[in-house]
Amino acid sequence: MPLKFHIVDVFAEKKYAGNQLAVFTEAASLSTEEMQQIAKEMNYSETTFIGSSQERDGGYDVRIFTPAKELPFAGHPTLGTAFILQYAIIQQSVETIVLNLKVGQIPVAMTYRDRSPDILTMKQNPPVFGDVVTAAAIAPVLNLDITDIDSRFPIQEVSTGVPFLIVPLKTLAALKRIKVNVDRLAEVVKSLQAKEVFVFCPETRNPANHFSARMFAPLLGIAEDPATGSANGCFAGYLAQHNYLEFASVDVRVEQGYEIGRPSLLLLKAQKQDDIIEVSVGGNVILVAQGEFV
Template sequence: MSNLPFWIVDVFAETKYAGNQLAVFTNAGDLSTAEMQQIAKEINFSETTFIRSSELRDGGYDVRIFTPATELPFAGHPTLGTAFVLQQSIIQQPVDQLILNLQVGQIPVTLNYRDRVPNMLRMRQNSPIFGENLAAEQVAPALGLAVDAIDSRFPIQEVSTGVPFVIVPLKTLTALQQIKVDVDRLLALVEPLQAKMVFVFCPETRNPANHFSARMFAYAVGIPEDPATGSANGCFAGYLVQHRYLGTAAIDVRVEQGYEIGRPSLLLLQAQAVNDGIEVLVGGQVVKIAQGQFV
């Protein structure tokens, strides 16, 4: 595992040291699964990615994604951050789109530039799949909230665009900020579910330019709280359309996340109902922080 080049970037960040941290290893073809897991645990970010080859396969680049505890078939901020690094370190010229080959399939990412550096990236996620509904009485105690903090007009529901999340609607920003997770209850809640991660949102924001505030908890996969979760926000975008939360079959919204853990993040969501499901786009900015080598 010697002389492995890597980048560190902040994803869904408008400035350095915000958003969600990501380490990207750019020449990881010789690493075993166990070695990649060891490195992800050492880095200890919510996710670390490994570009397996600089050569295209079926038009895309093979990439694997790991949390400190496990491999993921898909994740949002690793997709955008890895696309940024691929363009800057391997392709090294402007391209309008590139494709990542992930376990969930091929995920296209579009890129817009400023001074030849991507300043906005958007990924098209798989059409969301809607699963089981949960009762507020099940969920509220795990979040340390009263049952009436949950907005009963909309369901608590499992949703997946590749990785499933429990989507929980709250009424107010105050309730979102007051969440105190009971870890044992949260783990017991998700144990029988396909979804092991919980995404909580409300329609009140700190910044009046934004539309929603959110938090995401994933103790079951080694992430107590995530500062910016692209995969969960893709599920959320589908949820907003599916349940006509805003009264429309198409949405274009800004979501703030990460404030409670000192990593303010901004995610741009677009979604619309189409004949065969819901089309979902999740976008944001990526900021380069560092380059180096594992020795």
């Protein structure tokens, strides 16, 4: 029986930008091994599989795979899959779609323009803050000078389901110069939960945006990711936790993916109240292709 799939660009302002995602809509008959093989065949950073067109416990069962392994959560697959659920399965305007992921239930809110989904926004789990790394340790990993790193803020592990090492830089020039030394990265992260590195600075190409960012995961088979919703959720929590903007709330636009020819825009919000930080990440999803595996 042919397997139907759709390809979307997530966090994209136009086609052929943002982060690519393949979504399989009729995956109930597939084994875990078959899903992994298909994800490897697609060879995108992630591929998702919708288990059923019917809700279970108020949400849709979805599994996320990289070419190498299954993930409990990932940002652009969450938004992209919610888009396809509305487009191909629900086929009517709804305010919220809930995905049942390995990390738990993740709601995705949807706004519309001309009856088509416009901005999709997911609420992520509250961020958890982990170990801190020194500038002296991380600078050689990125082939940067210690002076490129903003010493006012920590280099720290943060997770909303998937852990990332968040690295603050001073300038866009430094962000552009990064060349990851994989051997040194492996040495630095061997004792950490985070194996992925998210680097940001407060300078942007587009003056309408607030931050530029890059995300590297060579140890997981992703040299650089064009748009990383899970990492940006961690980043939003980081901004709130460390009072980076000197406000109690965060509402910012982040550009990512320019260095690899996939410009992306992510819309971040965070609110800290007592010791709890609420985080959401949003953006556009654009349908690019659809077809069948035979």
